[in-house]
Amino acid sequence: MTLYKAPLDDQRFALFDVLGAEAILTKLQGGEGHTRDLLDAVLEEAGKLSEVVLAPTNAPGDEEGCHFDKATRTVTTPKGFKDAFRQFSDGGWAGLTMAEEFGGQALPSVMGIATSEMFQSGNLAWSLYPLLSEGACHALELHGTQEQKHTYLKPIVAGRWTGTMCLTEPQAGSDLGLLKTRAEPGPDGSYKITGTKIFISAGDHDLAENILHLVLARLPDAPAGSRGISMFIVTKYKLKADGSLGERNNAYPGAIEHKMGIRGSATCVMNFDEAEGYLIGQPHKGLAAMFTMMNAARLSVGLQGLALSERALQNSLNYARERLQSRSLSGPKFPDKPADNLLVQPDVRRMLLAQRAFVEGSRALIMYAALQTDIEARGADEAARQHASELLAFLIPIAKGVVTELAQECTKEALQVYGGHGFIVENGVEQFVRDARIITLYEGTTGIQAADLLGRKILQLKGVGLQYFLAEIGAFCKAHAADEALRPYIGTLGALAKEWGELTLKLAQRIQSNPEELGAAANDYLYYSGYITLAYFWARAVAAVEKSTQQAEFKQAKRDTAAFYFARILPRTHMHKAAIEAGVETLPAIA
Amino acid sequence: MTLYKAPLDDQRFALFDVLGAEAILTKLQGGEGHTRDLLDAVLEEAGKLSEVVLAPTNAPGDEEGCHFDKATRTVTTPKGFKDAFRQFSDGGWAGLTMAEEFGGQALPSVMGIATSEMFQSGNLAWSLYPLLSEGACHALELHGTQEQKHTYLKPIVAGRWTGTMCLTEPQAGSDLGLLKTRAEPGPDGSYKITGTKIFISAGDHDLAENILHLVLARLPDAPAGSRGISMFIVTKYKLKADGSLGERNNAYPGAIEHKMGIRGSATCVMNFDEAEGYLIGQPHKGLAAMFTMMNAARLSVGLQGLALSERALQNSLNYARERLQSRSLSGPKFPDKPADNLLVQPDVRRMLLAQRAFVEGSRALIMYAALQTDIEARGADEAARQHASELLAFLIPIAKGVVTELAQECTKEALQVYGGHGFIVENGVEQFVRDARIITLYEGTTGIQAADLLGRKILQLKGVGLQYFLAEIGAFCKAHAADEALRPYIGTLGALAKEWGELTLKLAQRIQSNPEELGAAANDYLYYSGYITLAYFWARAVAAVEKSTQQAEFKQAKRDTAAFYFARILPRTHMHKAAIEAGVETLPAIA
Incomplete structure (x- = not known):
């Protein structure tokens, strides 16, 4: 069983001391109430949920994994996930940063990031379910009609539904222009969606009563390539006129992937067979709409690197403190014990300091980027908003690309501190290494982030x-x-x-x-x-x-x-x- | 299912073209017959065994893992392992480099390394069983009496038995001076060995009829610390006077570890409860004796890094060739296809070239070191032998420490080339990453190698x-x-x-x-x-x-x-x- 203690002091240091978040946030439009006292209290509550509810489900969730029942075409999540999700929803965390109009708490984005860091440290696989919902919320907020927002956003904010993003197809990964899923317009304004999507996180599960899929597909008159893609809402259960759940939609998981890590996260093959769907946003503008959510999604994945590294660091530091083996190079430091602890070895300190440097540096970077999100949305004037927007766009590929890569090094070094014991499943640190391996791949590989930074953020946007x-x-x-x-x-x-x-x-x-x-x-x-x-x-x-x-x-x-x-x-x-x-x-x- | 093709051209290039092995080997004492023709033929046969017999067992062996039956205290290896071991033994591979006197083929060490590279690429977990036997053979050769050699070495060389090295205890890992296992002398020249050893690779299994454990333990009059350790032979089945198998010795596996990788390798907790054992080598000199085998063992683990990286490279290169996604930065290269392959991307080539550079550079280094082993043993004169011995001692921590660390990078880059598909178990590349994670830990962590290089090889041995x-x-x-x-x-x-x-x-x-x-x-x-x-x-x-x-x-x-x-x-x-x-x-x- 691995430790996890919410790093509240470090979070507060980064947020308030290094980045001066209180001064920034309280000056934003509608930010008067976002004082340090309030934010501190929120962090503390998130920390408790992470430590007490989520952290203990991490290793058992990995061991058990998700299960797919072919007969009923349903996915079951590991023991404890459902209860954790209920506590998360009851605590109002699903709508933490969403507008009050739809049931949210309208807290700053940076608070979404700070609390999410702890949830992800607690259980990364579990945290993907709310993360995908957050993405769906952003899409609805930005591109949905007022009616769509009331119909679909509210139940997600309330934590009764979750969301997904259905992009990837077997032949279309980094290159979404190759996607083939079709949308045929019906006479009533709905569409029939047909196609197969893969790698759909939270594609099916037992945590919520309904699932909203945002599906990229092509209309019949769509041009080829990435300019012919539209976005559709497909719900697991269709809705009756009063908004209550109706019959099952023809959008089913066909299988779940057997993965290296994040085994508690259901990664589904999703089959849409003339599933009922509704256009969201403009026709053929689906990819652009998807990209408007990309900053948030990529920042969250960078955050996953930080979250995993933080927990790996905590455990390796603890191990180095407690493990007695060999003596210091300059003579015994604990002469009354059979050996010194690992901390007396400079090379072990090197591994721990590298983790610390990456974890805390990454935290400041990610929180800084999240603050730009808030300024971009609610800055005092257009110039401030524009400035933040440019900074954010520039920093996103760094926050995603670099922090996820550094997390490979952090989790690797954490395991290395354990010596051979790190390779044993029950000691828990190897799970961090396995879980970390996904984050340089999804939401755009490191190669995609690098190309985004240099090709788009530097060259196209003139740096x-x-x-x-x-x-x-x-x-x-x-x-x-x-x-x-x-x-x-x-x-x-x-x-x-x-x-x-x-x-x-x-x-x-x-x-x-x-x-x-x-x-x-x-x-x-x-x-x-x-x-x-x-x-x-x-x-x-x-x-x-x-x-x-x-x-x-x-x-x-x-x-x-x-x-x-x-x-x-x-x-x-x-x-x-x-x-x-x-x-x-x-x-x-x-x- | 992952590919594996024995890299015979690259091996021959390194061995004969770069290192000039034929000229070196044929001039060694007893090396007249070790011509390129002969060695080529041996490589080819090893390649076939690796490709046809071993490589297909790799992924299924990982999936199935080893099983421990508590009731009978026996370990079962995955399907196919036993048959592969029989073919390996029948082919004479178990004694490839051992003296003819004991049934071996007396081929140079470098041929042991070159063939073992392919076996390890074929199935690393499986290859640990013969690897541990090899270590036991070296110990018997160097430290056993003539009688012990005839009794114990022959059946291992014949592939009827296997061996283990029982060093680590829960409180004694890198610091063997802390070990507690005791050896009580009996009246008949035997000893009663009592203690618990952990992380014992091949500690129990169903591949061979008997297992020879080399156990480090303390005699009653032993000084504390690392100068009070002796080495003992403990066989799973005691031997009758005629050398045939007698009753079961009290040396049983107590459990097997659930590990991140090399799951087909049985990593046992071994309980010795007044097990019958025999001293090998001098009393209190067990650690020194163990260290005489260390060069070979560490070189073999460096080799594991090379072997895993080679197979990972082959598969990622193949994937990059076949996967069609996006277009070249300078315009379509395969305009008749829906997209270009990944090889048109400079960043993908970067990942592949890095793997190549590490794999082939490591191969030359390891084969060079192995050649020093041969010169050390059979060089024309004392000066040549001494020169080789010093070079070898110096290069071992580099070959072990650096090649295993580079294997982390190689396997990581190989997976990265696959994008999200690399995270899926059935695509096979993630197993290389998991398997690779052990090699920077066992046979001395990277920290131990670094300390050996700088502390012992540079400072103590005056560089x-x-x-x-x-x-x-x-x-x-x-x-x-x-x-x-x-x-x-x-x-x-x-x-x-x-x-x-x-x-x-x-x-x-x-x-x-x-x-x-x-x-x-x-x-x-x-x-x-x-x-x-x-x-x-x-x-x-x-x-x-x-x-x-x-x-x-x-x-x-x-x-x-x-x-x-x-x-x-x-x-x-x-x-x-x-x-x-x-x-x-x-x-x-x-x-």
């Missing part, structure tokens, strides 16, 4: 987000130029920010003469950007810790981790720079 | 092995200074070799003033050393490919991979150098 971010780093460096605590970092950070801008310009020129250079550089550019981004947030953490009211030990840990990050992790930018500059000729054709 | 290796690199650079094909590499390689020597000296001085610096630098020093070592073997590959009789495409692939490695991987040495130089102050105490 506006990067410019804003570099300006912010520059202003920070200037403001703290004389700050003693930041002396070891400001020079490095400033120089790297400058290099980042220059490297980007050169790279953009090279890509202009050969578009293949984009693919050759994108992955290393993503990592390069990520490491500098985390360096900025670690520098901010050092600046913030001086003023923090936390205990001395907490503050020292932040300073130590920042020093570790700058000395031992940040030099990775060199190798990525070298790889970026190596060019496409180092990636010749493979037969 | 003799490194000096030999650097001299060899220097000689190579000199010999090829005017070689056009090597022009892009020789300068870099020479400079890095120089830097390696200088960095080592500085580091050694720093460690002299503070032993904690060893632990702070060891891991990065291991990687740093590994990347330069692979660079040397890639440079040798470029030199060799000019003279190779292989097809043009094969030769170009080697040149391309070398260019990729030097441009995009080798710059990683910079970041490791920075981390090495950062010092122990960047790894402060953690509360």
Whole structure:
């Protein structure tokens, strides 16, 4: 059984001390009430739910997995999932950030992120059910008619229904333009949806009374490719005129996948056989509509990397404290015990500090991005909203791409601290490694994030987000130029920010003469950007810790981790720079 | 179902073209007959067994796993394992490198390694049974009396018995000095062995008629710590005077572990309850005896990394060729198909080339090390044997530590090429990731390898092995200074070799003033050393490919991979150098 303790101190440090969230949130439109006191209380409640209800279901849920009954075509989730979902719904968590009009609590997005981090740490597989619902809510909010919102949004916000996103088909993964599912208009305004979707998280389950599927499909007159895709609402049970549940719709799971991890999450093959559906948004604009939800979805998956890494770190740190093995290199530190603990080994501390640096740096990055979501939606003026929107768009591929990749390293190092015991299922840490393996794949692989960052956010959007971010780093460096605590970092950070801008310009020129250079550089550019981004947030953490009211030990840990990050992790930018500059000729054709 | 094709061309290229094995082996004592023709034929047969018999058992063996029956205290292996082991034994593979006197074929160690690579690619979990037997054979050869060899070695060489190494106890993993198992001498020269061992691979199973356990335990008069450990032979079935099987010994599996991977390998808790045992080697010298087998065992685990990575690469390359998704950045390459294949994406080629660079570089390194084993044993004169022995000792932690870590990256990238499909069990690639996770843990974690390299091989042994290796690199650079094909590499390689020597000296001085610096630098020093070592073997590959009789495409692939490695991987040495130089102050105490 693995530990989990909600990291409230660290969350609050990132949110309030490093990022100054209270000042930002209370100045937003409708944000007057979002004081630290209120938000603190929300975090605490989410922490309890995560620790007490969700965390204990994690390992048993993995062991049991979901079950698919062929005869009835129904999916059963592991023991405890249903009860946890009921408690989650009863607590009002399903509508935490949704409008009050539809039953939500209208709290800031960053609170959705902060609480979701804890739910995901508690049980990642379980947390996918509410996560997919959240995506459906966003789509309905942005693209649904008022009637659709009242009909479909309310029951999801209340936690009576859940949602899905039905995109992928066997031949259409990263390339949705290849999808084949058809929608035939009926005489009554409804459509008949026919096709097979795969990898549908929460496609069927026993947690809720109904499921709303958002299905991408082609209308009969649709142009080929990605410009001919529309979005449809298909509910598991059709609705009667009064909104109550009617007959079963012809949208059934055909199988569930046997997966490496997140085994408590039902990943369904979904068969739509003339299923009744309704158009949402404009015809042929389904892919664009889906992309409007993408920022939130990708940020949530980056968050999954943070959530898994946090729990893996907690457990490996605990193991390193308790496991007695060998002696310190400079002589026994616990002479009265048969051996010293693992923490006396510098190499074990290296593994733990790397995890800490990634976890806490990632948390600041993700919460910062989430704050941009809130500013984008409710900023004081158009300029502020636009600024936040550009920053957010720029940071999303970094938050998704880099944090999920760092989670591979974090969970791997956590397991490594356990030695051979890490490989044993009952010790629990190997599940984090398996669960983490999905997050660099879904919601766009790391390759897709890298291409999005360099191709779209830098080249197509002319690097506006990067410019804003570099300006912010520059202003920070200037403001703290004389700050003693930041002396070891400001020079490095400033120089790297400058290099980042220059490297980007050169790279953009090279890509202009050969578009293949984009693919050759994108992955290393993503990592390069990520490491500098985390360096900025670690520098901010050092600046913030001086003023923090936390205990001395907490503050020292932040300073130590920042020093570790700058000395031992940040030099990775060199190798990525070298790889970026190596060019496409180092990636010749493979037969 | 995953592919596997024995990589005979690549093996031969590494063995004969790059390393010149034929010239080396035929000059060794008793090596006259070890011509390329003979060795080629052996490789081919091993390839067939791997492809036809072993490879198909890999995924089903993982799915089924081993079973432990509590009532009878017996372990059953997955379907097909027993038959595969019979074919392996009938083919004479169990004694391939063992002396003819005991029924072996006395082939060079490097042939044991080359054939074992293929067996391990075929089915890693299965290959652990013969691997443990090999370890037992080495121990008997080196430390057994002539009588013990005849009694115990012959049936293992014949493949009728298998062996184990019983080291680890719950409280004694990396720190064997803590072990508690006791050995009480009896009046007849036997001992009563009592204690519990964990993580015992092949501890019980149904593949062979008897099992020989090599058990570390303490005699009653043993000093505390690692200098009080002796080695004992305990057989599952006691032997009658004529050597036939007698009654069951009191050495039983108590459970098998439920593991992240290598599920077809029975990892047993072994309970010895006054089990009959016999001392092998000198009293209190058991740990030293165990360490004499360590080189071979660690090289074999490094080899597992290579073997898994090779098969993962084959499958991801095949997937990238067949999967049609999206278009090339510079316009359609397969305009008549619905989409281009993944190989048109530079970022996918990056993932494949990284795997290739690691796999083939690792293969050259491991085969080179194995050749040193042969020279150490049968070199023409004492100087040659001593030289090989020092080189081998130095390269073992690199071959084990680095190749197993690179296998994490290789299998991870292989899965990443599959996108979401990589996460699905039936596609098979996720098993490679799970199986690979054990190899950085057993036979000494990466931390142990790093400490062995820097603490023992560099500091205690005064860096003799490194000096030999650097001299060899220097000689190579000199010999090829005017070689056009090597022009892009020789300068870099020479400079890095120089830097390696200088960095080592500085580091050694720093460690002299503070032993904690060893632990702070060891891991990065291991990687740093590994990347330069692979660079040397890639440079040798470029030199060799000019003279190779292989097809043009094969030769170009080697040149391309070398260019990729030097441009995009080798710059990683910079970041490791920075981390090495950062010092122990960047790894402060953690509360």
